[in-house]
Amino acid sequence: MTSTLNISDLTKTFTGVKALDAVSLTVAPGSRVALLGHNGAGKSTMMKIILGLLPFDAGTVTVCGAAPGSAEARRQVAYLPENAAFHPALTGEEQIGHYLALRGESPKTARALLERVGLHDAARRRIGTYSKGMRQRVGLAQALIGKPKLLVLDEPTSGLDPVSRRDFYALLDGLAAEGAAVLLSSHALTEVEARTDQIVILSNGRMAASGTLSELRRAAALPVTMHVTARNGYGSEIADALPGAIRVGADLHLSCGQDEKLDILACVTGLGDKVADIEMMPPSLEDIYSHFSRRDGQ
Amino acid sequence: MNRILATAKTEFRIALRNRWVAIAIGLMALFALVLSAAGSAPTGGLGVDRLSVTVASLTSLSVYLVPLIALLMSFDAVAGEVERGTLPLLLTYPGARAEILFGKLLAHLAVLSLAVVVGYGIAGAVAFWADPASAAGLPALLRLTWTSILLGATFLGAGYALSSLARRPSGAAGLAMGLWLGAVVLYDLGLLAAVVADGGGRFTTEFFPIALLANPADALRLFNLAASDAAAAAAGVAGAAGSVPLWQSALSVALWPALALALATAAFRRVTP
Ligand SMILES: Nc1ncnc2c1ncn2[C@@H]1O[C@H](COP(=O)(O)OP(=O)(O)O)[C@@H](O)[C@H]1O
Ligand SMILES: [Mg+2]
Secondary structure (H helix, E strand, O other): OOOOEEEEEEEEEEOOEEEEEEEEEEEOOOOEEEEEOOOOOOHHHHHHHHOOOOOOOEEEEEEOOEOOOOHHHHHHEEEEOOOOOOOOOOEHHHHHHHHHHHOOOOHHHHHHHHHHOOOOOOOOOEHHHOOHHHHHHHHHHHHOOOOOOEEEEOOOOOOOOHHHHHHHHHHHHHHHHOOOEEEEEEOOHHHHOOOOOEEEEEEOOEEEEEEOHHHHHHHHOOOEEEEEEEOOOOHHHHHHHOOOOEEEOOEEEEEEOOOOHHHHHHHHHHOHHHEEEEEEEOOOHHHHHHHHOOOOOO | OHHHHHHHHHHHHHHHHOOHHHHHHHHHHHHHHHHHHHOOOOOHHHOOOHHHHHHHHHHHHHHHHHHHHHHHHHOHHHHHHHHHOOHHHHHOOOOOHHHHHHHHHHHHHHHHHHHHHHHHHHHHHHHHHHOHHHHHHHHHHHHHHHHHHHHHHHHHHHHHHHHHHHOOHHHHHHHHHHHHHHHHHHHHHHHHHHHHHHOOOHHHHHHHHHHHHHOHHHHHHHHHHHHOHHHHHOOHHHHHHHHOOHHHHHHHHHHHHHHHHHHHHHHHHOOOO
């Protein structure tokens, strides 16, 4: 019962569409969990249930030891909605000041918060003039108010440029180090990179996979690709030694299962200086992701 | 309490930037001036001071314009947040939904009160300038001012309820205009037609006063006319003012805001973002 967020067998149906089907998940203090899935996989639905914005049909959800959406839970949970929106007539500083007051904090610290997300220059401008990335930063700033125990961030890096994305993950590292639990969603594995402790892949409302990146890599058991470059003239000799290899110019391309990897490597080493170079390519993040995240009929 | 005040402050700021403060004050001031000027015909024969006569015509302004301004300010309160997509985030913050609504009410009521006080203040000043004996009408003007603010609260609450039910600004605007038309225009016309058709029968003596009390705008008219000496200057539906005890119309004026806000809170609680 020490985990910040506890979900078991969560099921939610929207008039015939099963948005979530018996999903279970726990998030411990200080850990960063990425929720991945295609559009319509059920990520936002799950987050709204955690926040108490949507009712659910079956299963149990405990947030900081309380019911989702209860006063107790709301005090400790911060949220960044999918498309963070604010009143266009307010300035960034006024909007954050308002949120600070709602959490019982001094509105005077708004400026410092905006500086933390790199938005100090525009703090006194109306949000109506902001770009999508700037609005996203305002959303991020409000999620940092009052040291939340759990941050629920729905596609937090959408609309951010690569440098800002890096800053964002650095910010998350700091929060997690202070003991906050983070649940964030994304539709691409490449976006969350290696900056999360656990990855959960949703597909059509079902949990397709869950684990660390290396666990997912092992579970997917996708073939490894090797490129062997032959020394002048030895091409066909090497091709005979490596059945299944395809010749591409001076190179030989072959793919093998994770378990055959070492045998093939030994075989290539046995060829001695007939081999000029060898390159091994593990399955890419995109490959692993699309292995788990398949829509019906794909 | 702090959350209510914070919401009120932000909403007032938004009302200021959206020009609602200027529009509300401008409208009230303009109509109050026009009505003061229109009532400038010699009143000598009636033996009534100038301000009392002005208050009688300002009562109509309260009945028509105050609900209209209140509905225009409030129809967007919930539906607008839904449309902008700001409601889900707001609802994850600590505090009850009623607190959000009360914060908005406080801000909108402040704008409305400002408009009523400025408008009726101008009308009062004009009356004093034309007739120094107007001091006699001062209690009537004050009475009209605070009952108008209560009527504004009633229609603000009704606007929030419609805004929560409609979920979409366009739908909420339609409902709000429908309510205004129904409650302050058609209601009276319908009653008038019924009274004429009834020809002084049971409807006129028994149901008509109750029907007037049941409508917050009519209750305001009833209360203000019955309480002042200017009843003679009024006509039509308000002719019944004398037959209804003052405490009954006062009770209706005071209870309606509470009822409308209870409805608004109940409707807002049912909104799923
Ligand atoms: N309010 C709703 N009414 C009906 N269906 C909905 C509603 N919200 C989401 N859905 C459906 O639930 C599924 C999951 O949606 P969502 O959680 O938004 O996906 P994601 O955030 O992963 O892209 C989709 O099929 C979507 O159409
Ligand atoms: Mg989504």
